Amino acid sequence: MSMININVYCPSTKQTIKIENLTKDSSIYDLKRIIYDKTGTPPEHQIIQLNNKKIPNRYDSKKWEKLGINENTNIEMIYAMEGGCVGCRANLCCCGGSCRCQIM
Numbered sequence: 001m002s003m004i005n006i007n008v009y010c011p012s013t014k015q016t017i018k019i020e021n022l023t024k025d026s027s028i029y030d031l032k033r034i035i036y037d038k039t040g041t042p043p044e045h046q047i048i049q050l051n052n053k054k055i056p057n058r059y060d061s062k063k064w065e066k067l068g069i070n071e072n073t074n075i076e077m078i079y080a081m082e083g084g085c086v087g088c089r090a091n092l093c094c095c096g097g098s099c100r101c102q103i104m
Helices: 027-041
Strands: 003-010 015-023 046-050 053-055 075-081
Touching: 003 027, 015 027, 015 075
Parallel strands: 003 075
Antiparallel strands: 003 015, 046 053, 046 075
């Protein structure tokens, strides 16, 4: 089975997360679980963007291959917090007051 390695950028923390050995059968939710394991951000608080387009949660079960994701795809994870702080500098999401949270 073919494996891919990707980088996921998190703009609120300016951190790039390296994700290795994903299969083409991996789903968006699989990616969210790996991000959770690496950052502690729960999957339900993650918004995944592919090439600047938000992927709705209803696509969590979609496979990489169906979405055309490869190692060159621009992937971002935005922290979404219910009732989010929208950059209010209150540090509700522990991003040091530099967050760019989205209201869910």
